[in-house]
Amino acid sequence: MPHRDTDHRLDEVDRRILHALMGNARDTSASALGEEAGVSGATIRNRIHKLEDAGIIRGYTTQVDFERAGGRLTNLYLCDVPVTDREAMAHEARAIPGVINVRTLMTGRRNIHVLAVGEDTSDLRRIARRLTDIGIHIEDEDLLEEELHAPYGPFVPDDSAPEPEANDFISLTGNASVVEVAVQPEAPIAGMTLEAAAEQGILDEETLVIAIERGDRELTPHGDTVFQPDDIVTILSRAGDGTDALAVFRASPPGSTTE
Incomplete structure (x- = not known):
């Protein structure tokens, strides 16, 4: 069968979606899956459409027991x-x-x-x-007596481990990295414009916001663009793995303060 060429790179959200759909596509709720992944249901639905367009999700099938369905x-x-x-x-x-x-x-x-x-x-x-x-x-x-199915193991989210700091991470030359991160509702940057975040030092000079995914839209960030909860933000960090830059998109631990 022919395969469509694609340069689509899976991140953690994509892998969670694929694992859930392979397990039980019928009972997979976009809102529930979004809550687990830390993004909105609209973002999950948008990601599913992209996976379909890229030819990664090739269809949805129903497993039938033909012996019970008329002794076939x-x-x-x-x-x-x-x-x-x-x-x-x-x-x-x-x-x-x-x-x-x-x-x-x-x-x-x-x-x-x-x-x-x-x-x-x-x-x-x-x-x-x-x-x-x-x-x-x-x-x-x-x-055929029996056929068993299971989701692809490496796509399973390890919820017992600490939540990863980023949905996706690419290391570049020159101590730079490109990172995707979801904006949490209580994050210091939530509700702020890009310009205000830069002026107040919430975003440092080593961090460049490249793109924002909001539900089914992809936004080109401008100075007056407001960071909203559930946005998936792609940043370029010139400071190694971008750990410090990611902190402003995450909720602060109880009792801590963000300067």
């Missing part, structure tokens, strides 16, 4: 086709009535896996004949 049989065909014909034959196989999934492998034998559902064994034999008719060689087949 699910069969897996392990097939071999010439590499040059693999993509075309995969599309032809998908068009056969009863075929519900076609998986292609890059190299080697058994480079196409076809999953099909039939009402009985004669129905499955019909599907096998159709596969053979279009030039697909079936090397082996078997009835």
Whole structure:
């Protein structure tokens, strides 16, 4: 299957979204996920649209127990086709009535896996004949008993660990870094304009605000731009990892003061 070229780089918010959708897309709430990630529900919905546009989220499927849905049989065909014909034959196989999934492998034998559902064994034999008719060689087949799914482990948010200081971090040459951070409601900078934050020293001279993501909009920051809670701010810090700059976007711990 063709893949769309993309330079989309996943940050912590994206990974949380993907993990939640892979676990149970039907019951995933944008507002609840946003609360966990420290951003608004609108930002979560905007991120989902971007992941779809980038071809990272390729669709949403429903898992069906076909045995319970009328006693149907699910069969897996392990097939071999010439590499040059693999993509075309995969599309032809998908068009056969009863075929519900076609998986292609890059190299080697058994480079196409076809999953099909039939009402009985004669129905499955019909599907096998159709596969053979279009030039697909079936090397082996078997009835599928159970298929288990799980979200991709590295995307799981580690809520037992301290909250990361940034949604994303890129180290640049010259002791500089680009960081994404969400503005917390009680943060010192929340409600301030960019100009006021600079004049009052809330933002130091080593920190440059590059962009602001607000719900489904991306803003180009100006002097009169107001930082709002749940904004995702991209900053360029010329002072190493930007830890000091991030503090103004986070809520101050109880009993502490921000100078």
